[in-house]
Amino acid sequence: MNGQTQTASLHEPVPQLDLAAQYAAIGGEIRAAIERVLASQQFVLGREGLALEAELAALCGVAHGVGVASGTDALILALRACGVQAGDEVIVPPFTFVATGSAVSAVGAKPVFADIAPRTFNLDPGELERRVTPRTRAIIVVHLYGLAADMDPILAFARARKLPVIEDAAQAIGASYKGRPVGSLGDVACLSFYPTKNLGAYGDAGMAVTNSEPMAVRMRTLRNHGQTGKYVSSEPGLNSRLDEIQAAILRVKLGHLAEWQRARQERAANYTKLLAGVSGVRTPAIPANCEHVFHQYTIRAARRDALQQYLAERKIGSTVYYPVPLHLQPIYASLRHKAGDFPESERAAREALSLPMYPELRSEQMATVVAAIRAGLSV
Ligand SMILES: Cc1ncc(COP(=O)(O)O)c(C=O)c1O
Numbered sequence: 001m002n003g004q005t006q007t008a009s010l011h012e013p014v015p016q017l018d019l020a021a022q023y024a025a026i027g028g029e030i031r032a033a034i035e036r037v038l039a040s041q042q043f044v045l046g047r048e049g050l051a052l053e054a055e056l057a058a059l060c061g062v063a064h065g066v067g068v069a070s071g072t073d074a075l076i077l078a079l080r081a082c083g084v085q086a087g088d089e090v091i092v093p094p095f096t097f098v099a100t101g102s103a104v105s106a107v108g109a110k111p112v113f114a115d116i117a118p119r120t121f122n123l124d125p126g127e128l129e130r131r132v133t134p135r136t137r138a139i140i141v142v143h144l145y146g147l148a149a150d151m152d153p154i155l156a157f158a159r160a161r162k163l164p165v166i167e168d169a170a171q172a173i174g175a176s177y178k179g180r181p182v183g184s185l186g187d188v189a190c191l192s193f194y195p196t197k198n199l200g201a202y203g204d205a206g207m208a209v210t211n212s213e214p215m216a217v218r219m220r221t222l223r224n225h226g227q228t229g230k231y232v233s234s235e236p237g238l239n240s241r242l243d244e245i246q247a248a249i250l251r252v253k254l255g256h257l258a259e260w261q262r263a264r265q266e267r268a269a270n271y272t273k274l275l276a277g278v279s280g281v282r283t284p285a286i287p288a289n290c291e292h293v294f295h296q297y298t299i300r301a302a303r304r305d306a307l308q309q310y311l312a313e314r315k316i317g318s319t320v321y322y323p324v325p326l327h328l329q330p331i332y333a334s335l336r337h338k339a340g341d342f343p344e345s346e347r348a349a350r351e352a353l354s355l356p357m358y359p360e361l362r363s364e365q366m367a368t369v370v371a372a373i374r375a376g377l378s379v
Helices: 019-040 045-061 071-081 098-106 126-133 149-161 211-220 244-275 302-315 330-335 344-352 361-376
Strands: 064-068 089-094 108-113 136-142 167-168 190-192 204-208 227-229 297-301 353-357
Touching: 019 045, 019 244, 045 064, 045 190, 045 204, 045 244, 064 071, 064 211, 071 098, 071 167, 071 190, 071 204, 071 211, 089 098, 098 108, 098 136, 098 330, 126 149, 126 302, 136 149, 149 167, 204 211, 244 297, 244 361, 297 302, 297 344, 302 353, 302 361, 344 353
Parallel strands: 089 108, 089 136, 136 167, 167 190
Antiparallel strands: 064 204, 190 204, 297 353
C-alpha cells in the first residue's frame, strides 16, 4: 500500500458518518419540537427534560434519569454520587475516550488502568484482581463501540468487595447483556448525547441513569450548584443542566432510535458477510446473549495506518478510535506508565479502524468500502 500513486475514485465519497442524511429525514419533526420549546419560553429544567429523563430511564430499565450537560459531567456526578473523593482510586480501562479517565481526575481521584479483552475491546474481568488495592473506591466499565462489557464477572468481583460499578454507556444506549439493558447493569450509568452518538443532540448533552433514589437525588443536587433549596447550597456542585431545546430534539430522535438501531445492526451484519475471508481483517465479535448497537463498526487490521490512508485516497472515511491509550496520554504522564504496560490496549490502538456506519448507509456504499479494503490489503 505504501508509496502508491493516488488513483481517481470512480465512486462517490463515502463519509464515516452522515448526519445530514438523518436531518433530511427528520428535520420537520425537529423544527416543530424546537418551536414548541420556543413557544413555552422555558429553557432549563422544564417539561421536556423531565419527560426525556423518564423515557430514557425506562429504556435503560431503571427508575431514575438525571439530565446533565454532557456525558463527561454524567461521569463526574456519578463518581461523586458513589462517594469517590480526592486520593481514591478508580479502576478504568485505558482503551477508551479520554473523558472516562479525566472524569476520575476531575474529582481528584486516580485512574488505575486495567487492560481490555482482545475480542471485545472491553475491560477484561480477569484483570481486576491485579489492579484492586485498599484505596479502590469504584470501577468504571466502558461499553465501547456499542457492545456491553462482560458484566457478570465484573459485578461479582465488585459485589464481593462492596465496590460500586459505573457504566460508561456513552456509546451503547439501547444495547443489552444477557437480556438486561445497558444502563441497568451497574449502580449508575452515564449516557452521552454528543451529536455523533447513536442518540445525538444538536450540541452537548448527557444523562446519568440509576435505580438508586439516593444517588439520583444527590446527582440532581450536584448538577444544580449543590442546591438543596432555593439559593441554599449544601456542597459545591456544577451548573450542568440539560437544556430544554436539546431535550426536545432528543425526544424526537428517541422515537426513531429502535429503527436506527436495527438499521445499524443490518449494516454491521452486511459488512461482516462482505468481509468474511478477507485476510488481514478481523471483524467485530458479538458475544452470545449480547445485543451490539454498533455505534461503531470497528475492524482490526494489521497494517491499519496504510489501509486507512488507502481508503482516504479513495474518499472513503474511516476513524481510529482511539490511537493513544490513556496510560500513554500526556495527561497521565505523572503515572509513569510505559509502552508494554497494557499490551491489549496498545495493540487495539494500533489495529482498530472504524468504518463508515450510520443508519442511512447504502449497500452499494458498503460494497465500495469493502472492495477498497480488499484492494488496499492486496497491494
Ligand atoms: C466512551 C465515552 N465516554 C465518555 C464520553 C464523553 O461524553 P461527552 O462528549 O458527552 O462529554 C464519550 C463521548 O464523547 C465517550 O465516547
